[in-house]
Amino acid sequence: MAWNLKSDRPIYSQLVEQIELLIVSGIYPAGSKLPSVRDLAGEASVNPNTMQRALAQLENDGLLYTQRTSGRFVTEDVERIMQIKNNLAQGLIKEFIENMRNLGYDTKQAIQLLEKTAEEEE
């Protein structure tokens, strides 16, 4: 996956978001081992210290845990992952509703349009 970092926000918070995404989308499944800080930093072309900071933040959030000898793992707590996933989904939905409202659709109309578009896509 390509790391997409914008230039006007702190790098570390963007890294946190993107790793969250990698975990909830199952690219890094529950209980799996994460690449080393250096490899991750190399992949994203960012400073290893910044990557370290982002991972520490995710550890605080309970998404990652460290085993002293063998490295860093994604949590086995699937519920916690689902919770984060739901949070992210809710954020996207809120944004969607907000945007639709700006276009002049109310919630009901927006949902109808959503269903219709989804059907057509299938």
Place this chain on the structure above:
Amino acid sequence: MLRKLLKYEIKATSRIFLPMYALLIVFALLNKFFMAVNSELLRIPRAIAATVFVFIIIGLCVVTLVVTIQRFNKSLLTDEGYLSFTLPVRIHSHIDSKMLVTLMWTILSFLVSMVSIFIMSIDKTTIWSLHRFVNELMRVLNKIGFNGYVLVLESILFVIIGILSVTLEIYAAITVGNMSSKHKLLAGVGAYLGFGVIQQIIMSIIMSTCEKSISQYFDSMIRAGELAQVQLAQTVLFGLIAYMVIMGVVFYFFTEWMLRKKLNLE
């Protein structure tokens, strides 16, 4: 660290000198062959081979000088200086290694030239006259005794210190020339000539102040016979050696100081 610097200095220079030595030996053998055949038919190739041989010997002298200048200039004062001066090595060691390698090649070039001439001209008559010369030399040395050997030793020392002193003078001139922002080469030559003038002045001051005692000393020695003349030669050589040592030391520390304190690579 000096040993490692020497190793790379020799590596950098031997790729120029060794092929020239090989060429010199080859042409010496070629000349020897033409002389041995001595046929009218080979007159022109013989002349060419002889000329080339002379040119190689002249070339060797020129190359020795050019390499001396080039090695110092390139590895310390051009972009390569960025590497040389960030090695964990004292600046003294850089000068030492370059100076010693120059000495080595100068002596080797001389010896190889001698050997090549020897190869070319070796036959019964030359061996015999060489033999006679060596015998005569030994006879004289034995007659003079201890002082004779001192004289030989002094002569060798004179050559070695002379080479080193001139090399250091060249280094100092290059370093001064490098301070000029534009015409580095011209400034270097100018500096070298300037050093010459300064030395002339120093020499003439020394000479004029002790002219009388020196000429008196010479007179008395020359009148005193053969043994005293050997002593005279010893004294003169010693004086020259002492002078060159002093100049060499001055140039050495001057160059080191300039490189350490004043250098600014572009």
Place this chain on the structure above:
Amino acid sequence: MENILECQNLVKFYPKCLALNSVNLTVPKGKIVGLLGPNGSGKSTLIKLANDLIQPTSGKILIAGMEPGIETKKIVSYLPERTYLNDWMTVNDMIGFFSDFYQDFNKGKAYDMLARLGVNPSLRLKTMSKGTKEKVQLILVMSREAQLYLLDEPIGGVDPAARDYILDTIIGNYNPEATVIISTHLIADVEKILDEVIFINQGNIVLVSTVDDIRENENKSVDALFREVFKC
């Protein structure tokens, strides 16, 4: 000794200009630091002083608490703007040279990186393009396990692909105990890999901050801030 580099009232006068004007600066261990400023701002002068290539007019510069000299040269790995490789040597020769003179040189690392770059180590440097030579030089410099890396304009004048290669090499060899100082005026390209930035202009330190602090407090990239600070 927590600071790998320290400047105390550091002044450097050249015959016609003041290159560094009483600089006070400390750079801690374990950081990747950008030394950012327009051309002629004093970046190279500072780096040359740290390498003992020139002498300060007054003030002090200390590396791991020592004045520049043989002991600091053992722990500082320097990439100058110029290519300093001996043309007649092969890459193998250069690796031999570096491991002869620098005890912290890691041969295996160098050969690894050369293999990844696809450079044949038995080639003479003469036969290589300028870009390849620059990469080889970077590999030599980054193959040392030094405490301080001083990289002077490592990405100036190279194409974007080479730029990525260089930055990846720097990150890939980063050792959390070591500090890397990168001088450049191409900020957009490096800012992602920096912890801290030092803005320097006309011999004065203008700003010292972390990249994320700048982004958080100013809501703009270091590059944008730089353009603002150094607007002509």
